Amino acid sequence: MNPWLDGLRQLARYPSAIAGLALVLLLIFMALYSVVSLPYGEALERWRGSEHWRLHPVNARPIWSAWLTGEDLPATRVVAGDSDAADGETRGGVRQVRIPLAFDYGHRTFPSELKVFLTASGGGREPFARLSWRTPDGRTVPLGGYRIAGEERLALSQDWTLEQRLGRVAHVGLLAVPSAAAATPAAGVPPNGADARSGGWPWERVAHWWGASGAAPDQATPVAGAASGRAAPEAGPETAPQVLPGRYELVIDAILFDPETRLSAELAVYGRVHGWAGTDHRRRDLMTALLWGTPVALAFGLLAAVGTTFTTLIVAAAGVWFGGWIDALIQRLTEVNIILPLLPILVMVGTLYSTGIWIMLGVVIALGILGAGIKMYRAMLLPIRHAPYIEAARAYGAGDWRIVLRYLIPRILPVLIPTFVTLIPSFVFLEASLALLGLGDPVLPTWGKILNDAQAQSALYNGHYYWVLEPAALLMLTGLGFAMLGFALDRVFNPRLRSL
Amino acid sequence: MPNLPSTPPAAADPERFGYADDATTSVAAADRWRALGRDLTRLSVFTIRRLLALLLTVLIGVYLTILIANMGGRVDELRLVQIRSTVADQVRADPSFLDLSSAARNDLIRQRVELEVQRLHLDRPFLARSLDYLDRAMRLDLGRAEQMHSDRGSRQVSRIILERLPATLILFGIANLLVFFSSVLIALRLSRGYGSALDRLVVALAPSSAAPAWFYGIFLILIFAFLIPLFPAGGMVRVPPPDNVLFYGISLLWHLILPVAAMFLASIFMSIYSWRTFFLIHASEDYVDMARAKGLPERLIERRYILRPTLSPIVTSFALMLIGLWGGAIILEQIFNWPGLGTLLFQAIGHRDTPVIIGSVVIFAYLLAITVFVLDILYAILDPRVRLAGPGDGA
Numbered sequence: 001m002n003p004w005l006d007g008l009r010q011l012a013r014y015p016s017a018i019a020g021l022a023l024v025l026l027l028i029f030m031a032l033y034s035v036v037s038l039p040y041g042e043a044l045e046r047w048r049g050s051e052h053w054r055l056h057p058v059n060a061r062p063i064w065s066a067w068l069t070g071e072d073l074p075a076t077r078v079v080a081g082d083s084d085a086a087d088g089e090t091r092g093g094v095r096q097v098r099i100p101l102a103f104d105y106g107h108r109t110f111p112s113e114l115k116v117f118l119t120a121s122g123g124g125r126e127p128f129a130r131l132s133w134r135t136p137d138g139r140t141v142p143l144g145g146y147r148i149a150g151e152e153r154l155a156l157s158q159d160w161t162l163e164q165r166l167g168r169v170a171h172v173g174l175l176a177v178p179s180a181a182a183a184t185p186a187a188g189v190p191p192n193g194a195d196a197r198s199g200g201w202p203w204e205r206v207a208h209w210w211g212a213s214g215a216a217p218d219q220a221t222p223v224a225g226a227a228s229g230r231a232a233p234e235a236g237p238e239t240a241p242q243v244l245p246g247r248y249e250l251v252i253d254a255i256l257f258d259p260e261t262r263l264s265a266e267l268a269v270y271g272r273v274h275g276w277a278g279t280d281h282r283r284r285d286l287m288t289a290l291l292w293g294t295p296v297a298l299a300f301g302l303l304a305a306v307g308t309t310f311t312t313l314i315v316a317a318a319g320v321w322f323g324g325w326i327d328a329l330i331q332r333l334t335e336v337n338i339i340l341p342l343l344p345i346l347v348m349v350g351t352l353y354s355t356g357i358w359i360m361l362g363v364v365i366a367l368g369i370l371g372a373g374i375k376m377y378r379a380m381l382l383p384i385r386h387a388p389y390i391e392a393a394r395a396y397g398a399g400d401w402r403i404v405l406r407y408l409i410p411r412i413l414p415v416l417i418p419t420f421v422t423l424i425p426s427f428v429f430l431e432a433s434l435a436l437l438g439l440g441d442p443v444l445p446t447w448g449k450i451l452n453d454a455q456a457q458s459a460l461y462n463g464h465y466y467w468v469l470e471p472a473a474l475l476m477l478t479g480l481g482f483a484m485l486g487f488a489l490d491r492v493f494n495p496r497l498r499s500l
Numbered sequence: 501m502p503n504l505p506s507t508p509p510a511a512a513d514p515e516r517f518g519y520a521d522d523a524t525t526s527v528a529a530a531d532r533w534r535a536l537g538r539d540l541t542r543l544s545v546f547t548i549r550r551l552l553a554l555l556l557t558v559l560i561g562v563y564l565t566i567l568i569a570n571m572g573g574r575v576d577e578l579r580l581v582q583i584r585s586t587v588a589d590q591v592r593a594d595p596s597f598l599d600l601s602s603a604a605r606n607d608l609i610r611q612r613v614e615l616e617v618q619r620l621h622l623d624r625p626f627l628a629r630s631l632d633y634l635d636r637a638m639r640l641d642l643g644r645a646e647q648m649h650s651d652r653g654s655r656q657v658s659r660i661i662l663e664r665l666p667a668t669l670i671l672f673g674i675a676n677l678l679v680f681f682s683s684v685l686i687a688l689r690l691s692r693g694y695g696s697a698l699d700r701l702v703v704a705l706a707p708s709s710a711a712p713a714w715f716y717g718i719f720l721i722l723i724f725a726f727l728i729p730l731f732p733a734g735g736m737v738r739v740p741p742p743d744n745v746l747f748y749g750i751s752l753l754w755h756l757i758l759p760v761a762a763m764f765l766a767s768i769f770m771s772i773y774s775w776r777t778f779f780l781i782h783a784s785e786d787y788v789d790m791a792r793a794k795g796l797p798e799r800l801i802e803r804r805y806i807l808r809p810t811l812s813p814i815v816t817s818f819a820l821m822l823i824g825l826w827g828g829a830i831i832l833e834q835i836f837n838w839p840g841l842g843t844l845l846f847q848a849i850g851h852r853d854t855p856v857i858i859g860s861v862v863i864f865a866y867l868l869a870i871t872v873f874v875l876d877i878l879y880a881i882l883d884p885r886v887r888l889a890g891p892g893d894g895a
Contacts, residue, residue, distance in 0.1 A: 016704065335553070339561045339872070341864035343830055344845060348568065348857050351849050425710040433712065433831045437846055451718075455835075460718075460726055460733075468718060476711060483707030 007414075010492045017488030023481025031298050034291035043292045046284075047445045053283035057112050057270035059457075062278040062466050074107040075271040083254060083263040095259055099252040101267040105175060106245040113270040114156040114171040116250065120148040123258030129265075130253045133174050136246025141166070141174060143250075148263065168241060171270075175248065176241035278466045280450070281457045289445035290470055296357065296446050297428045297478060304361055304427035308368030309420045315369060316377035317408045320385055321400060330374065337370040343433070350439035357441035360434060364427065373419075380412050414493040422486035425479040432475055447471040543880055550876045558869045562637050565861050566630055576622065576629070580613075582644055582855075583622075587612045640866075642859035647851040648844075657859040661844065665863075667736055668833065668840030674756065675763035679771055680818055687775030688802060691783055702772050709770030714831040717762035721835070724758060731758045734837030759836045774817075782810050812883040819875035 011017045034043075046052045057076050066073040081099040088097030105111075120127050131143035131154070143162065146152060156162060156170040166173030250267050277287035319330040342364070349363050384390070385408070393407050434440060435448025436455065454460075454467040591597050591609050600608065617623055636643070642657035650660040690699050725733035732738075737751045782788070788805045796805075833842030841860060848856035 016707070020707075336557045336560045336564070339554075339557050339865055339868050340564065341861060341868060344857075344861040344864045345565065345568065347830070347845060347849060348565070348861055351857055352854065422710070429710075429712050429715065433714065436714070436831055437834065438849060460722055463726075465722060468722065472715065472718060475715065479710030480707055483710035487703075487707055 007489075007492050011488055014488040014491065016484045020481050020484030020486075020488065023477055024485060027294055027298060027478060027481060030291065031295035035295050038288065038292070043288060043445065044443050047288060047292070048443060050282060053279075053285070054117070055266075055268050056279050056283040056285060057272065057274055058279065058283055059281055059462075059464055059467075060112065060270075060272055060274035060279045061464070062276055062470075063273045064276065065278075065466055066273050072108045073272040074105070074109065074111050074269070075273055076111075077103055077269045077271065079103050079250075079267045079269070081252070081265045081267075083256060083261075090259065093257075093259060095256040095261075097254050097256065097263070099254065099263070099265050100249055101252070101265060102247055102249040103267070103269060104247050105243065105269070108243055109272060110172045110175055110241070110243060111269045112171065112272050113268075114174065115268045115270070116152075116154040116156065116252075117266040117268065118146070118148045118152040118154065118252075119264050120150060121262050121264075123256070123261030125257040125261075127254050127256045127258075127261050127263055129255075129263070132251050132253070134249040134251060135174070136244060136248065137178070139178065148254075172241050175243055177244045277470055278464075280453055280467065286450060286467070286470060289450050290447070290474060292445045293447040293450070293471065293474065296441075296444050297431060297475075300357060300361060300431045301424040301426075301428040301478070301482075304364050304368070304430070305420055305423040307361070307365035308371060309373070309416060309423060311365065311369045312371055312373045313377055313409055313412075313416065314404070316374045317381055317404045319374070320378055320381040321404045321408060330370070331378075334370045334372070334374045337367065338372055340367060342367055343430075346430075346434060347437060347439060350434065350437075355434075355439045355442055357431065357444055357446075360431070360439075360441075364430065377412065377416075380415065381408055384408060384411050417493055418486045418490035420486075421482055421489055425482045428478050429475065432471075447475055543877075546880050547877055550873060550880075554869045554873050554876075558865055559634070559638060561865045561869075562862050563630070563634050565858065565865065566633050566637065576626075580617070580622065583616045584609075584613055586644075587616060637858075637862050640862075642862065643855045645853050645856050647853045648848060648856055657855050660856060661841065661859055661863050664839060664841050664844045667838060668842065670752075671756065671759055671833070671838055671840060672763075675760045676822060678760065679764055679767050683768055683771035684775055684814065687772045687779055688807070690772065690776045691779035692798070692802075694780060699776070702769055702776065705769040706773035708765075709767055711766060712831070713759075713763040713766035714835045716765045717759060717832055717835040720758050720762050720765075731755075733758075734835075736839050759832060759838060762832065762836075775814075778810065778813070779806060782806050812879055815875055815878050815882060819872060822871045822875075 038046075055076065055078050060076070061073070063075070079101040081101050083095075083097045083099060086097045086099045088095055090096075116131065118129060126147050126149050128145060128147050130145040133141040133143055135141070143154075143156065143159075146154065156174070159170055162170050163173070168176065252263075252265050254263050256263060275285055275287055277285060277290055279285055315330060319327040345367065346360060346363055350360065353359065390403060390407055393403055398407070431440075431446065432448030432451065435446055435452050438452060440446055440449040440452060448471070450471040451468065454464065454471075457464075457467075459465070459467040588609050591605060591612065597605060597608065622629060640658045642661070644655045645657050645660060648660060649655050650663045652659070652663070654660065686702075690696075690702060693699060721733050724731045732755050734755075736755050737748060738755075742748045742751055783806055785805075788801060791801050791805045830842035830845055832838070833840045834846045837843065841863065845857065845860045847853075848860065
């Protein structure tokens with residue numbers, strides 16, 4: 001019977017092997033999916049650039065985390081408008097248009113940021129736009145006028161004068177119940193609620209009811225305050241602001257001095273949750289890096305494991321077979337090599353030359369060729385050297401290398417496979433370790449680099465737990481998957497362990 | 501390393517093979533003294549041989565490090581910069597040159613730099629120079645740091661590194677000894693109750709060691725420093741450090757708990773698993789069965805028939821574990837903000853301070869060599885074959 005098939009059949013008896021295999025297959029599937037869904041060049045381009053992420057919130061949590069904590073956190077909403085679709089009047093070659101950007105807001109927590117993107121295209125003279133903000137309770141807050149040269153980004157949340165005027169940062173102040181009303185909720189809220197009730201969303205009505213019911217404020221205020229206080233510490237210490245639910249409108253009154261000019265506007269109401277993975281400090285969707293980290297991690301782990309295991313094996317077998325000074329040389333070099341500290345040398349190479357992942361891989365393999373494994377393989381191969389089947393091979397005239405490659409190595413290969421499988425995650429972690437030290441590949445998104453970013457931005461201190469937990473979970477799955485598979489393989493291929 | 505509690509002293513040779521109850525006459529005592537003398541001679545010969553071999557090994561290792569670091573000519577540039585700054589400092593500090601014009605002073609500096617370059621043979625070919633650098637590195641004369649300085653203000657790389665060494669030694673010494681002894685003792689217990697629920701639990705948990713200590717460190721910090729703030733998230737002592745030695749010690753222990761726990765978690769299950777398997781294999785040897793058949797008590801069998809013959813492989817694996825853990829130190833320290841060698845290396849990367857980085861590699865190589873050396877000696881003490889074989893086949 002085929003010994004490999006036999007081994008596989010035995011493997012199926014271990015539940016840990018099945019689980020490990022399932023994890024490994026899942027990772028391989030993830031790797032294939034990310035490579036197919038987002039091509040290499042595009043993934044790099046996106047990850048390094050910032051243009052693709054401009055409509056993503058900063059440090060938004062993943063959606064599932066809000067479900068876990070039961071908080072009502074908004075997702076990002078983008079409202080777009082255009083001067084072509086807007087109504088307006090033309091007077092003496094000058095066109096005056098009004099672009100309303102309306103949206104319904106009913107979450108209990110405030111958005112994380114407000115930004116307006118204005119793009120003027122075509123025409124000669126730059127258009128002028130005056131922005132104003134309309135709240136559900138009928139107030140109008142003027143946001144100033146701007147000359148739009150090409151592309152303008154108005155970061156309302158960073159507008160300090162606006163913050164002074166509102167008494168709060170814009171994304172809180174513009175959406176909050178006015179402070180007079182907030183101070184006396186019983187008097188202030190009901191009329192606002194009447195307005196909001198016209199809003200379309202069913203959950204919004206619930207949110208409104210929750211906030212406005214006469215008995216609720218006592219319990220409601222601390223909860224809402226706690227949620228927004230943690231999420232938006234800039235909200236100020238006085239009374240915790242509350243969201244005024246309803247339909248908001250950003251009105252852009254633009255004067256287009258040239259009939260050719262086309263003005264398009266986007267209002268981004270950045271949320272506090274984004275996608276299944278959340279975003280980082282540069283608005284990037286972590287999902288891209290988590291997905292693309294998989295093929296990188298697997299390729300690095302696999303290539304490093306193959307590179308070190310097989311070269312080491314060949315060197316050990318050659319040493320055993322040729323003996324004499326070759327063996328002695330290999331032994332002494334191995335002793336030198338064991339003394340060389342791998343990680344500091346990698347750090348040195350990374351600092352002095354390049355942190356490219358493939359250069360690191362080359363150094364890992366180069367230092368791994370004469371690794372500690374040689375001693376072990378040598379001990380295993382020495383008795384085989386005098387085995388009768390080797391004598392037979394020599395008798396028929398097999399060459400030295402034929403004996404080494406076809407007779408010596410295959411004999412101990414089965415013993416090696418478990419070691420090989422358990423080695424893969426250690427190299428995956430090595431790559432993560434290097435990235436954590438800031439020596440990650442300069443272009444590739446990897447799990448280690450996410451962790452490095454998270455650490456550099458004090459993610460744990462700031463409460464962005466997802467940022468650390470997601471790459472860590474993937475690393476853990478990789479480690480567990482390969483280790484479980486390797487342990488089971490060890491029991492199958494090492495008969496001495498099988499009886500235990 | 502303290503002896504295992506169950507280890508008979510190495511000098512009491514006959515006990516080793518379990519026939520200690522034989523008559524101990526005066527002749528036997530004299531024999532024993534002679535044997536001890538012979539053993540000591542062989543041991544010292546062995547020690548010297550190993551010491552020389554390891555020195556040679558470190559020499560080659562450091563030389564390779566220099567070659568790697570020098571591939572871009574970095575070390576030479578580095579030394580030129582150092583010479584220039586030293587000479588400029590000297591000239592500026594010398595009151596007799598105070599009245600020189602800046603052009604004349606620069607000229608003087610240039611001349612002196614040239615002299616220094618000639619003195620240090622920097623104009624000679626690389627081969628000769630690399631040997632010069634090797635000589636300095638081996639004597640731990642690691643040069644001056646470019647940006648960093650020690651807490652006491654010294655710019656000497658060796659001072660900077662030696663200042664950080666105790667922190668690393670405390671953390672890794674404690675964690676390694678803890679893991680080693682607890683895993684051997686637990687494994688011994690487990691191998692007795694093979695197949696029990698605890699045994700199967702350890703086997704099932706063994707793959708958890710695929711993740712390194714820093715990985716568990718992140719989780720421990722998250723849970724025990726942020727979610728349940730029981731322990732500090734990092735650092736070595738409270739800020740400001742307590743004056744009282746006792747409070748300093750308590751604060752140190754308090755800060756040690758999380759990093760040691762991370763290292764412990766990362767390696768304990770794998771360690772127990774491999775020792776358990778190891779002991780199980782040895783417990784099935786014929787001479788152990790023989791001892792059982794004789795009706796010897798289980799503890800005696802464990803001590804004399806299982807633990808004693810396997811002591812040298814145990815020590816070897818301890819050595820390998822130490823070697824492996826020196827590398828992991830860098831990141832664990834960085835995660836816990838532990839002011840040891842690893843953090844130093846990390847800071848040196850941040851400053852691109854090449855002398856410190858190369859110096860750290862040299863120090864790491866020395867640490868590894870010392871580890872290997874100490875364990876070689878222990879090996880020789882524990883394994884009579886190493887002593888009795890004499891020169892010919894070393895470790």
